[in-house]
Amino acid sequence: xxxxxxxxxxxxxxxxxxxxxxxxxxxxxxxxxxxxxxxxxxxxxxxxxxxxxxxxxxxxxxxxxxxxxxxxxxxxxxxxxxxxxxxxxxxxxxxxxxxxxxxxxxxxxxxxxxxxxxxxxxxxxxxxxxxxxxxxxxxxxxxxxxxxxxxxxxxxxxxxxxxx
Amino acid sequence: xxxxxxxxxxxxxxxxxxxxxxxxxxxxxxxxxxxxxxxxxxxxxxxxxxxxxxxxxxxxxxxxxxxxxxxxxxxxxxxxxxxxxxxxxxxxxxxxxxxxxxxxxxxxxxxxxxxxxxxxxxxxxxxxxxxxxxxxxxxxxxxxxxxxxxxxxxxxxxxxxxxxxxxxxxxxxxxxxxxxxxxxxxxxxxxxxxxxxxxxxxxxxxxxxxxxxxxxxxxxxxxxxxxxxxxxxxxxxxxxxxxxxxxxxxxxxxxxxxxxxxxxxxxxxxxxxxxxxxxxxxxxxxxxxxxxxxxxxxxxxxxxxxxxxxxxxxxxxxxxxxxxxxxxxxxxxxxxxxxxxxxxxxxxxxxxxxxxxxxxxxxxxxxxxxxxxxxxxxxxxxxxxxxxxxxxxxxxxxxxxxxxxxxxxxxxxxxxxxxxxxxxxxxxxxxxxxxxxxxxxxxxxxxxxxxxxxxxxxxxxxxxxxxxxxxxxxxxxxxxxxxxxxxxxxxxxxxxxxxxxxxxxxxxxxxxxx
Numbered sequence: 001x002x003x004x005x006x007x008x009x010x011x012x013x014x015x016x017x018x019x020x021x022x023x024x025x026x027x028x029x030x031x032x033x034x035x036x037x038x039x040x041x042x043x044x045x046x047x048x049x050x051x052x053x054x055x056x057x058x059x060x061x062x063x064x065x066x067x068x069x070x071x072x073x074x075x076x077x078x079x080x081x082x083x084x085x086x087x088x089x090x091x092x093x094x095x096x097x098x099x100x101x102x103x104x105x106x107x108x109x110x111x112x113x114x115x116x117x118x119x120x121x122x123x124x125x126x127x128x129x130x131x132x133x134x135x136x137x138x139x140x141x142x143x144x145x146x147x148x149x150x151x152x153x154x155x156x157x158x159x160x161x162x163x164x
Numbered sequence: 165x166x167x168x169x170x171x172x173x174x175x176x177x178x179x180x181x182x183x184x185x186x187x188x189x190x191x192x193x194x195x196x197x198x199x200x201x202x203x204x205x206x207x208x209x210x211x212x213x214x215x216x217x218x219x220x221x222x223x224x225x226x227x228x229x230x231x232x233x234x235x236x237x238x239x240x241x242x243x244x245x246x247x248x249x250x251x252x253x254x255x256x257x258x259x260x261x262x263x264x265x266x267x268x269x270x271x272x273x274x275x276x277x278x279x280x281x282x283x284x285x286x287x288x289x290x291x292x293x294x295x296x297x298x299x300x301x302x303x304x305x306x307x308x309x310x311x312x313x314x315x316x317x318x319x320x321x322x323x324x325x326x327x328x329x330x331x332x333x334x335x336x337x338x339x340x341x342x343x344x345x346x347x348x349x350x351x352x353x354x355x356x357x358x359x360x361x362x363x364x365x366x367x368x369x370x371x372x373x374x375x376x377x378x379x380x381x382x383x384x385x386x387x388x389x390x391x392x393x394x395x396x397x398x399x400x401x402x403x404x405x406x407x408x409x410x411x412x413x414x415x416x417x418x419x420x421x422x423x424x425x426x427x428x429x430x431x432x433x434x435x436x437x438x439x440x441x442x443x444x445x446x447x448x449x450x451x452x453x454x455x456x457x458x459x460x461x462x463x464x465x466x467x468x469x470x471x472x473x474x475x476x477x478x479x480x481x482x483x484x485x486x487x488x489x490x491x492x493x494x495x496x497x498x499x500x501x502x503x504x505x506x507x508x509x510x511x512x513x514x515x516x517x518x519x520x521x522x523x524x525x526x527x528x529x530x531x532x533x534x535x536x537x538x539x540x541x542x543x544x545x546x547x548x549x550x551x552x553x554x555x556x557x558x559x560x561x562x563x564x565x566x567x568x569x570x571x572x573x574x575x576x577x578x579x580x581x582x583x584x585x586x587x588x589x590x591x592x593x594x595x596x597x598x599x600x601x602x603x604x605x606x607x608x609x610x611x612x613x614x615x616x617x618x619x620x621x622x623x624x625x626x627x628x629x630x631x632x633x634x635x636x637x638x639x640x641x642x643x644x645x646x647x648x649x650x651x652x653x654x655x656x657x658x659x660x661x662x663x664x665x666x667x668x669x670x671x672x673x674x675x676x677x678x
Contacts, residue, residue: 010454020373057547069462072434073297076355076385103314103315104314106315106319106323107314107315107319109613110319119321120318122322122326123326125315126324126326126327126575127323128329129330129331129334129335130327130328130331133334134334134335134338137334137335137338137342138338138339139330140339141313142312143308143309143312143313143338143339144305144307144308144309144339145338145339146302146305146306146339146340146341147303147337147339147343148298148339151235155336155337155343156337156674157185158336158371159336159337160576161333161363161364161365161368162330162333162334163337164166
């Protein structure tokens with residue numbers, strides 16, 4: 001592969017091949033990501049524009065474990081020539097992780113403003129909720145009701161048609 | 165609740181007076197604990213400012229330990245457990261059972277007024293304790309939940325906006341954070357109240373539209389048999405409720421607390437919220453899909469359409485409305501419309517379409533890209549007006565139409581519409597002629613209809629012969645099926661004629677959504 005030009009503040013056009021951006025996670029790990037992939041994140045896009053002369057961009061809200069996966073996601077989605085169906089299959093595999101990790105992905109995608117990842121992961125959680133009764137939802141996510149019996153009755157009454 | 169009181173009673177107290185006050189759990193009886201607490205409280209009054217607990221707190225703490233002598237606070241088992249405890253427990257706990265103690269206090273008051281006062285105090289204190297405990301339980305649960313559910317409210321709302329309306333209602337009943345997020349207007353951008361059986365009424369529609377506020381974009385309403393099918397499928401979506409018995413089975417009727425006369429199902433005015441408040445909601449609506457609403461009629465539907473000036477996508481299936489009136493209303497009120505999908509509730513009997521209506525429609529709705537008219541009586545000349553007139557038309561579906569012969573396709577290939585047309589579906593058109601299909605496919609083979617990629621002329625009964633439409637046939641000697649497949653490999657051609665023993669289907673991915 002062609003050697004990448006040193007990340008400088010000179011006009012960094014996306015067509016410049018294989019320009020790498022360095023990211024640092026909250027726990028000090030450093031990751032490299034191609035510029036084209038990084039541009040999927042609006043947050044990173046803004047930071048790249050302002051450019052910091054090649055120092056790793058600190059991301060205090062994202063741990064190394066999650067950042068590694070986010071980099072993987074963005075790189076895959078920046079790959080040219082991948083057809084829709086196989087990308088969808090890849091996405092499905094990507095989110096086939098435990099619930100807590102999906103939440104981490106959502107928070108990271110929100111912080112980094114990656115709409116594709118955010119929609120994908122929010123949809124996963126929506127799928128977890130869809131079709132479940134309130135009790136099942138509580139059990140699944142280990143949530144407590146908080147409602148008093150009267151309040152719960154009130155809520156059910158407001159949406160009574162759904163509970164028929 | 166009981167466990168909570170128990171824990172409070174047994175928690176070691178922090179203040180310096182702790183060593184003077186015995187831990188209730190180790191005391192021989194609650195009475196001794198109470199006495200000790202009173203003594204401790206009395207002696208600590210001088211140094212109460214330095215302790216975290218005041219005099220009252222000590223008293224209260226010891227008092228709460230009395231809950232231990234009360235077997236169970238749950239109403240379901242209270243009466244039975246009381247009787248069992250009073251018979252099987254030791255005499256000391258019996259004498260400290262709360263209700264017996266209360267009785268003794270009551271008996272000690274001689275005057276009626278004093279007794280009433282005592283009862284009143286007990287009630288007030290009891291409810292104050294209940295409230296305090298409930299509030300704390302709620303706070304603790306909220307704290308627990310904020311760990312279990314890691315998403316902040318705005319992301320929770322985003323997740324909820326991807327849910328159908330029924331799941332949304334279930335989520336709302338889960339906990340108060342979910343309830344709050346589920347009420348956010350963003351969750352009601354796409355209201356989908358389609359159900360398999362009737363259980364939605366006008367009030368529900370009104371509530372949902374109200375919750376959507378300025379975020380409203382799409383409304384789907386009515387009865388859809390089974391999971392929602394894509395409009396590209398050939399199965400008719402018309403579904404009739406055979407009798408009103410189906411409707412009255414639902415225990416809906418029990419919950420009519422407000423207006424006693426409120427109908428349990430959608431009536432003709434179910435869309436009136438769109439017109440309310442200066443049509444605030446109607447103006448926002450971009451997509452409206454209505455299925456099998458028995459009581460809807462042309463007048464009320466046209467009234468609703470009259471306020472939907474931003475409508476882009478309109479799908480009407482199985483409603484008792486006249487095609488001509490519907491198209492007139494759309495032409496008058498929905499200039500931005502891009503997709504029309506109408507399926508008749510009385511297959512083949514709606515012959516209302518007139519030429520002037522077609523002319524008006526093509527003039528007023530230049531953005532039309534997708535047109536589906538299924539189950540109506542359509543004449544070729546009128547269809548031709550429509551298909552030729554919509555300059556951006558890409559998707560056409562006239563399945564299950566009567567009268568249409570296919571004549572409208574003649575010389576269409578090189579017109580502006582013909583050039584743009586991508587999908588042509590003429591499934592189960594009884595009068596579709598074999599000759600016209602042959603002519604059409606010959607034109608396609610010659611290079612007309614450049615953008616065409618999907619054609620469906622399948623028919624359960626085969627195609628109509630040239631002379632009498634009652635004679636059915638399909639012959640590949642006349643219709644160049646194979647040639648089209650070879651000459652125009654970009655086209656997916658479906659020609660399924662089961663009764664004729666003929667089947668010519670080229671594999672392609674279907675359905676595709678438009």
